[in-house]
Amino acid sequence: MTLLSRLGFLLLKAVPTVFIVVTLSFFFVQLAPGDIADYIAASSGAATEEGTSALRESLGLDRPILEQLLHYYGTLAQFSLGQSMRFDVPVTELIAARLPSTLLLVGTSITLALALGIAAGAVMALNAGRSKDRLLSAVTLVLYSIPSFWIGLMLIIVFAVQLGWLPTGGAEKIGSRASGFSYLLERGRYLLLPSLALASYYIAIYARLTRSSMLEVIRQDHVRTAVAKGLNRWQVSLRHIVRNALIPVSTMAGMHIAGILGGAVVVETVFSWPGMGRLTYEAINARDYVLLLGILLTSAFVVIIANILVDLLHRVLDPRIGARA
Template identity: 35%
Template structure:
């Protein structure tokens, strides 16, 4: 296992190098000057050209890449054009908010979807199974922005239960328990959107995996030895159905970081998704490249985590 992990990490480094090359090239091939929003229009053209020369704007693209990758290897992802601060500092200021929202959504979706999928498979073609199937189809089909706007209309404007946007109430300076409650109120709506979308996928995969497992010989043997259906499912069947669930779970981790862009934008949640949108909107190339590289790292590590969890869940899987 240790050799496998080391080998995968070495492959990850090579993949990251290729990803960095593609990201850097695509971003710098965009037309226009990203520094135009920072410069006073009254600055003389000669001074402007001198400033752009100093920051390396006119350097060949391969020279720009070498400078950028050299700094990145030292932990310096550059300086944000729009925020006027180091890229890592800007990302770190938003990362915790996204982790909070993503963890909440993932926990809620797993707690609802996994038991529902198992029960749906055990009671195939029942009313409960039809309800779960319909809910999962709706969750897969409905766009995140549309569902988010519906929740804002119903729960924020019509019923006025939850706040419309943001992470904290504007103008208030809560501390302690009051602050936790205030954040909890603001996280409900965006958390519901992300949780519902994730829940739909988890339900479908759990149901499909359990249906396949229920037809295995060892499940019939367990029932023949006197185990109840419930015990045979949770003691023998569920663990063998975990492999596909681990796959979809680890695939959803990067999605929760990068795919929350629309949700965080709609609800003005100050996280990585909204930061991606702001970096693109303001043509903040250093920040955009830093965000894309971090998301690439999360995707690769999530794939590695899935492979490790396979071996933990199923002893028959070994890596050499």
């Protein structure tokens, strides 16, 4: 099966997954106490019960749940995510304004986690049982045990408050006119702390996984053959050990995309990062289920696409996978 045909097959398989995500998300959102009418009434401070009931009726919240679900299906069939009840603008506009920031944060976090985790795991595997292995094992255990929001707060205290090297939050300087390399450097300063906080937990996982995978690959016959041929240590490590050890690591990384998106809700709140995480928090507070469903559906698409890319990456790392399919 070629890469193109495999891509089409995976996209076709994703259709029922999206349908299940939409249906389950809709019912889970309905289980939450209150609705947007209660939020608006509480915000106004002078709403009456009759006014709240009239507002609920105008928004269609008094209809049976199945009728509301069918109406939402009809909205999706028109390639629309509906209208936000709180902001009174299309959900697609709100998500389009926030999604790039979240993708930037998540992409940077997963890149940092893979790069630092694989590097640390490789050092641990090549120095198994030695001081470097024990030291890095202790560090990864600490990172694995501490929640990301606490690490984020500590990073703010140390690097932003005490040292003053990096900003405490936000995505860019207000009123900045930087461009080119200066703009990238400025965005990088705002991006570094939240991406490190979000990546810390996964650095520990990938380091431990890389270490165990490399130790397993080292014992295989093709590695012994490469050493017997006279290849130096770096050639054997990069071409024969690390490349084969990347398959389980990349598989786990694809599975973690959903977790990283979930963790972004907390990290974006801590660092005031203007992404979908903060938008999710605002939608939950306002009981804006149309906006929340749009965010969940978009997140599901991101996770599905990420897993498709991981599947295709496996075929690049190990052509035998494609031959067996």
